[in-house]
Amino acid sequence: xxxxxxxxxxxxxxxxxxxxxxxxxxxxxxxxxxxxxxxxxxxxxxxxxxxxxxxxxxxxxxxxxxxxxxxxxxxxxxxxxxxxxxxxxxxxxxxxxxxxxxxxxxxxxxxxxxxxxxxxxxxxxxxxxxxxxxxxxxxxxxxxxxxxxxxxxxxxxxxxxxxxxxxxxxxxxxxxxxxxxxxxxxxxxxxxxxxxxxxxxxxxxxxxxxxxxxxxxxxxxxxxxxxxxxxxxxxxxxxxxxxxxxxxxxxxxxxxxxxxxxxxxxxxxxxxxxxxxxxxxxxxxxxxxxxxxxxxxxxxxxxxxxxxxxxxxxxxxxxxxxxxxxxxxxxxxx
Amino acid sequence: xxxxxxxxxxxxxxxxxxxxxxxxxxxxxxxxxxxxxxxxxxxxxxxxxxxxxxxxxxxxxxxxxxxxxxxxxxxxxxxxxxxxxxxxxxxxxxxxxxxxxxxxxxxxxxxxxxxxxxxxxxxxxxxxxxxxxxxxxxxxxxxxxxxxxxxxxxxxxxxxxxxxxxxxxxxxxxxxxxxxxxxxxxxxxxxxxxxxxxxxxxxxxxxxxxxxxxxxxxxxxxxxxxxxxxxxxxxxxxxxxxxxxxxxxxxxxxxxxxxxxxxxxxxxxxxxxxxxxxxxxxxxxxxxxxxxxxxxxxxxxxxx
Amino acid sequence: xxxxxxxxxxxxxxxxxxxxxxxxxxxxxxxxxxxxxxxxxxxxxxxxxxxxxxxxxxxxxxxxxxxxxxxxxxxxxxxxxxxxxxxxxxxxxxxxxxxxxxxxxxxxxxxxxxxxxxxxxxxxxxxxxxxxxxxxxxxxxxxxxxxxxxxxxxxxxxxxxxxxxxxxxxxxxxxxxxxxxxxxxxxxxxxxxxxxxxxxxxxxxxxxxxxxxxxxxxxxxxxxxxxxxxxxxxxxxxxxxxxxxxxxxxxxxxxxxxxxxxxxxxxxxxxxxxxxxxxxxxxxxxxxxxxxxxxxxxxxxxxxxxxx
Numbered sequence: 001x002x003x004x005x006x007x008x009x010x011x012x013x014x015x016x017x018x019x020x021x022x023x024x025x026x027x028x029x030x031x032x033x034x035x036x037x038x039x040x041x042x043x044x045x046x047x048x049x050x051x052x053x054x055x056x057x058x059x060x061x062x063x064x065x066x067x068x069x070x071x072x073x074x075x076x077x078x079x080x081x082x083x084x085x086x087x088x089x090x091x092x093x094x095x096x097x098x099x100x101x102x103x104x105x106x107x108x109x110x111x112x113x114x115x116x117x118x119x120x121x122x123x124x125x126x127x128x129x130x131x132x133x134x135x136x137x138x139x140x141x142x143x144x145x146x147x148x149x150x151x152x153x154x155x156x157x158x159x160x161x162x163x164x165x166x167x168x169x170x171x172x173x174x175x176x177x178x179x180x181x182x183x184x185x186x187x188x189x190x191x192x193x194x195x196x197x198x199x200x201x202x203x204x205x206x207x208x209x210x211x212x213x214x215x216x217x218x219x220x221x222x223x224x225x226x227x228x229x230x231x232x233x234x235x236x237x238x239x240x241x242x243x244x245x246x247x248x249x250x251x252x253x254x255x256x257x258x259x260x261x262x263x264x265x266x267x268x269x270x271x272x273x274x275x276x277x278x279x280x281x282x283x284x285x286x287x288x289x290x291x292x293x294x295x296x297x298x299x300x301x302x303x304x305x306x307x308x309x310x311x312x313x314x315x316x317x318x319x320x321x322x323x324x325x326x327x328x329x330x331x332x333x334x
Numbered sequence: 335x336x337x338x339x340x341x342x343x344x345x346x347x348x349x350x351x352x353x354x355x356x357x358x359x360x361x362x363x364x365x366x367x368x369x370x371x372x373x374x375x376x377x378x379x380x381x382x383x384x385x386x387x388x389x390x391x392x393x394x395x396x397x398x399x400x401x402x403x404x405x406x407x408x409x410x411x412x413x414x415x416x417x418x419x420x421x422x423x424x425x426x427x428x429x430x431x432x433x434x435x436x437x438x439x440x441x442x443x444x445x446x447x448x449x450x451x452x453x454x455x456x457x458x459x460x461x462x463x464x465x466x467x468x469x470x471x472x473x474x475x476x477x478x479x480x481x482x483x484x485x486x487x488x489x490x491x492x493x494x495x496x497x498x499x500x501x502x503x504x505x506x507x508x509x510x511x512x513x514x515x516x517x518x519x520x521x522x523x524x525x526x527x528x529x530x531x532x533x534x535x536x537x538x539x540x541x542x543x544x545x546x547x548x549x550x551x552x553x554x555x556x557x558x559x560x561x562x563x564x565x566x567x568x569x570x571x572x573x574x575x576x577x578x579x580x581x582x583x584x585x586x587x588x589x590x591x592x593x594x595x596x597x598x599x600x601x602x603x604x605x606x607x608x609x610x611x612x613x614x615x616x617x618x619x620x621x622x623x624x625x626x627x628x629x630x631x632x633x634x635x636x637x638x
Numbered sequence: 639x640x641x642x643x644x645x646x647x648x649x650x651x652x653x654x655x656x657x658x659x660x661x662x663x664x665x666x667x668x669x670x671x672x673x674x675x676x677x678x679x680x681x682x683x684x685x686x687x688x689x690x691x692x693x694x695x696x697x698x699x700x701x702x703x704x705x706x707x708x709x710x711x712x713x714x715x716x717x718x719x720x721x722x723x724x725x726x727x728x729x730x731x732x733x734x735x736x737x738x739x740x741x742x743x744x745x746x747x748x749x750x751x752x753x754x755x756x757x758x759x760x761x762x763x764x765x766x767x768x769x770x771x772x773x774x775x776x777x778x779x780x781x782x783x784x785x786x787x788x789x790x791x792x793x794x795x796x797x798x799x800x801x802x803x804x805x806x807x808x809x810x811x812x813x814x815x816x817x818x819x820x821x822x823x824x825x826x827x828x829x830x831x832x833x834x835x836x837x838x839x840x841x842x843x844x845x846x847x848x849x850x851x852x853x854x855x856x857x858x859x860x861x862x863x864x865x866x867x868x869x870x871x872x873x874x875x876x877x878x879x880x881x882x883x884x885x886x887x888x889x890x891x892x893x894x895x896x897x898x899x900x901x902x903x904x905x906x907x908x909x910x911x912x913x914x915x916x917x918x919x920x921x922x923x924x925x926x927x928x929x930x931x932x933x934x935x936x937x938x939x940x941x942x943x944x945x946x
Contacts, residue, residue: 054850086852099843104865104941113861114851147941163851476929478883481902481921488906488914561767568769569888573903587772596775597790599783608772615767 001071003171003203004030004053004090009065011048011057020277022048022061024227027303032170035197035204037214037235039250040224043273046207049224050175053205054086070170087114091164093193095176097156101148107134108144111163118167133162137192154185161193171203179208190217211251215239220311223247226274226284229303233312243306243314245289245325283317291318291325352546359550362628369624375617383431390425395581397421405593405600415602417586418593426586427606433582434614437498438564444502445563446509446556453513454544457521468514474507480569487575494577497570501563512555513548520547554629557622561615568611583607708910716913717898717920723793724897728886730813731820736875738821739828744867746829747836748859759833762826770885774819774892781815788815791894816893824885831874835867842866869940876932883921 011023023045030036038046051057053067055074067074069089077085091114094100102110111130115121121129131141137158148156157177164172174193178186194217197204208214214221215235222232223246231244242248249269271288274280280287282297289296295317303315307322319325363369382389402416409415414423449471456467483500490496520526526543570576571584572591586607590596595603706713742762746755765773782790789795789812798808839845840863848858883899890899898917905913 051846056846056850083852083854086850088852092847092850094843094847096843100847102844102848102862102866104869105862113848113853117852117857149941473926476877476880476925477922478880478925480884480887481918484887484902484906485914485918488909488911565767565769569771569884572769572771573888573891574907584769587769587775591771591775596778596783599779601779604772604775604779608769608776611772612764612768616763619763619767 001032002029002068003032003034003070004028004205005066005068006049006053007066007068009049009052009067010063011045011052012062013058014060014062017277021227021279022276023052026065026224026227026229028222028229028232030171030203030205032203033201035194035206035218035220037218037221038205038207038224039209039211039214039221039247041209041250041273043276044224045227045276046224047175050092050173050205050207053090053171053173054092055082056092084118087164088118088167088169090171090173091167091169093157093160093164093172093174093177095179097153097160098148100160101156103148105147106144107146107148107151107159111144111159111166114163114166120167129166130162133165134159136165136196137162153181154189157181157185157189158192161189161196165196165200168200169202171205172197173205173207175207176209177206178213179210186213193217209250211239211247223250226279227276228284228300228315229313230285230315231313232303234310237310238312243312243319243325244316245291245318246285248325249288283315285316291323293318293323359628363624366624366627368620369627372617372620372624375613376621379431379614379617380435382428383435386428386432390422390428392429395421395426395429405595405598405603407600408602414606415600417589417603418595423586423603423606426581427583427610429581430583430586430607431610431614433494433580434564434567434584434611437494437501437567437582438560441498441501441505441563441567442556442559444498445505445559446552448502448506449509450513450545450548450552452506453510454517454548456510457514457517458544464514467510471507471510471514474504475511477504479504479566483566483570484573484575487570492575492577494580497567497576500570501566504566505559505563509552509555509559512551516548516551517544520544550629554622554625557618557625561618561622564611564615564618583611706905706910706913708905708908708913713913713916716901717916720896720898720901723895724886724890724899726809727813727816727820727890727895727897728882731817731824731885731889732882734817735821735825736828739825740832740871743829743832744836744859744864747833747840748863750837750840755833758829762829765822766826768823770819770823770888771892773822774816774889777815777819778893788812791892793896816889816895819892820885820889824881827878827881828875831878832867832871835871835874836863838870839863839867869936872939873932873936876928876935879925879928883925 006026006028009023009026010021013020013022026045026049028036038049040046048057048061052063053069053074055063055077057063063075065075069085072081072085074082074085101107108127108130111133112123112126115126115129116123120126127144131144134141134143139155139158139162143151143155143159148159151159160177172193177193178189181189190213193204193206196202204218206214206218211221211223215238218235220233221235221238222229223238223244224230225246231238231242231247233243238247239251242251246269253269269288274284274287283289283292283300286292286296301315301317301320303313304320306312306314306319314320316325397419402412402420402422404416404418404420406412406416406420412422412424414427417423417426452467452471456464456471482504486500486503487496490500520543529543567576567582568584568587571582572588574588574592576582576585576588578585584607587604590600590603590607705711706716709716742758746758749755778790781787793812794805794808795812798804842863844866845858845862848862849855853861886897887899887902889895890897891903894900898920901913902917902921904910905917
């Protein structure tokens with residue numbers, strides 16, 4: 001059965017400046033045990049998407065569409081059902097654990113809390129389970145007595161993972177879970193996540209701005225820009241051979257360790273993502289696009305399957321017409 | 335970006351920027367209902383205070399020229415009844431507006447002056463002086479204000495001037511702390527470093543750079559200082575420590591309680607002066623909170 | 639060190655500014671220069687200022703606060719006599735004000751801008767704006783004079799039998815109006831402080847985590863937001879202890895409550911300078927002590943400070 005199905009999701013924030021669309025017509029699916037990465041810069045709507053899955057958006061966000069978690073629509077659930085589904089159906093590993101954890105409460109009770117809230121166990125059993133979870137993520141059980149500020153960044157992130165596993169969810173959403181960490185720690189935490197996910201057959205949605213990380217940890221990757229999915233396909237292939245100019249830029253923005261050439265000629269893209277309240281007409285990427293064609297100013301491209309490219313979908317007129325989507329650089333690897 | 339069509343001096347640019355900022359601040363302020371209500375009420379009260387001599391002759395305050403009976407309830411002649419000497423309570427309350435406002439405002443201005451000077455110098459000069467100034471202002475802030483005020487007045491004697499001085503003495507420390515904190519923040523900003531590099535002396539730095547940045551904050555805190563000054567003046571006057579020769583709301587209530595207004599159930603004597611204090615203080619507080627919210631959007635319920 | 643400053647300032651105010659005490663003592667009666675000299679010697683006023691100051695400090699620290707001119711008793715005795723009454727009134731008032739203020743402030747700030755928030759903030763504003771003594775007088779007028787529900791002033795009625803229970807009930811009966819007045823004015827401050835602390839926590843990430851875990855809104859508020867908001871609130875409450883003393887002085891005077899506050903006020907007009915001086919030191923000193931306690935307390939309860 002499809003674990004997660006997002007259909008035509010639109011999220012608009014109502015603010016003092018009027019309506020700001022953060023997510024515009026997104027469709028995504030994830031099978032049980034599958035792994036999906038969502039990539040994009042800040043402000044592209046990926047975090048909003050993650051929060052929407054458990055209806056954690058602030059009151060000024062208006063949400064339309066469907067989010068089917070295990071067949072039930074999260075957006076139309078009653079409050080009681082929603083509270084029951086939270087953390088049990090799907091849980092989230094937030095980034096920046098220093099602020100995502102309660103600073104004046106010890107680690108143990110924070111991990112045990114969802115277990116107790118959902119009535120999965122009595123107090124003593126819940127704390128035992130919390131200790132087990134700590135060991136599962138590679139921390140000594142004695143850490144349960146510590147406060148968040150007594151742990152290092154990497155340790156705190158492991159705590160977040162332990163906490164996310166507390167109620168044995170079907171789906172885990174990792175929202176920039178490793179972004180704030182040092183590279184070495186990042187690698188360890190990623191390994192931990194992917195290991196646990198594979199072991200337990202849990203679904204994983206991993207959100208990051210680093211395409212290379214996603215290519216190593218997920219089966220498929222979706223790239224978001226200005227609230228829409230602009231490319232989606234098998235993660236590894238998408239990273240090495242993007243079929244949307246934005247994905248190509250995103251992928252080359254990070255120098256590859258060990259590849260001297262990429263460090264000497266960094267990729268990346270000039271300019272900033274568009275202001276969601278004032279999107280340009282036509283394709284929202286056009287102002288920054290190196291291969292923009294005349295038709296790109298007329299209408300926003302749909303996310304269409306590319307002929308002969310397997311499961312790859314791209315929302316780019318140029319790619320759909322079969323043209324090159326990146327300007328070739330001298331001496332660049334692919 | 336187009337080139338300017340005529341040379342624009344830096345000062346004119348700064349002025350234009352400040353005018354825009356002020357306009358924006360006013361717009362933000364206007365959006366808050368409580369702030370506007372407070373402003374309107376204050377305006378009305380100030381008008382009443384200024385118009386008092388026109389509305390009621392000053393002779394109404396004189397004990398010897400009083401025409402009413404003792405502690406008479408409201409009637410057609412005396413809308414708010416009379417006090418123990420036969421004077422019109424309405425007249426007394428109206429005249430009391432002037433002094434209560436004047437003392438409140440003067441004391442606040444004095445407190446702000448002291449506080450700003452201490453705050454800016456302690457933040458800017460720092461070092462030994464700064465440390466001492468901080469300790470002193472902290473110390474003043476903690477002390478119970480009424481106790482200090484009473485002690486000083488008991489020793490210095492009663493007059494409008496000593497009342498103002500005493501209130502200023504107990505009130506300046508809050509401002510000093512705020513101003514010092516803001517000075518320290520502004521000090522670390524790059525343009526101040528540049529000014530120093532360009533040879534700006536201490537005085538120039540303090541008046542041209544620090545002061546303008548500190549003033550909006552000072553204004554907001556001043557609006558909240560006035561009500562506490564008015565409350566303090568009324569408490570001191572009620573205790574009998576105010577100037578015996580003038581009429582303020584506190585002194586009216588002092589005379590009321592001394593002359594048994596409570597046991598005589600003379601509610602017309604007791605209600606108006608106190609209600610007047612309540613209205614003025616509440617109005618100032620509404621304006622003050624609205625001002626605070628202008629500078630700190632979080633308080634308005636919006637994200638900054 | 640601050641305590642030393644208190645003593646110094648008290649000395650400064652009452653001796654140096656206020657002038658020669660002998661003049662005050664001999665106000666009513668004509669005295670000869672020899673008698674004046676004798677009085678000076680007796681009171682130790684012929685010694686240099688430094689000595690007088692040192693004597694004063696040692697005296698205060700050993701409990702000798704001087705003699706009241708009004709009552710002709712050692713001040714320390716008078717203080718001990720009237721301290722319980724003040725503690726009863728202020729203590730009850732503060733506890734009530736804190737509990738109510740925190741309860742309302744939390745709920746008001748949590749749903750910022752909602753109906754409860756707006757109405758409670760407005761009520762608090764009105765109560766804060768009313769002068770304490772005026773509220774007291776109105777309370778007496780309405781509840782004591784018109785409705786006759788409560789006694790007009792004082793702490794006890796002389797006609798009560800001298801056993802524990804009737805006495806306690808009588809004191810309680812007398813306590814109602816003063817405490818109501820006292821609480822009404824002080825409560826608003828605590829409400830605003832707690833509300834502001836909760837507002838500071840409102841957008842925090844750990845609250846989102848709590849909600850994501852499936853907690854009810856009230857549980858999120860109670861278990862996560864409030865403990866974090868309490869920490870800065872408690873310090874601020876202690877720092878505002880000056881208000882407590884001010885309120886006590888006024889309330890006791892309005893209701894003729896036989897505590898230290900009304901003693902202070904009655905000493906003004908006598909004028910009983912030694913009493914004023916002693917009480918000044920007492921009030922200021924205890925305020926400073928309270929702030930010190932607050933710092934220690936905060937050090938204990940904030941895990942971040944304790945362990946770091």
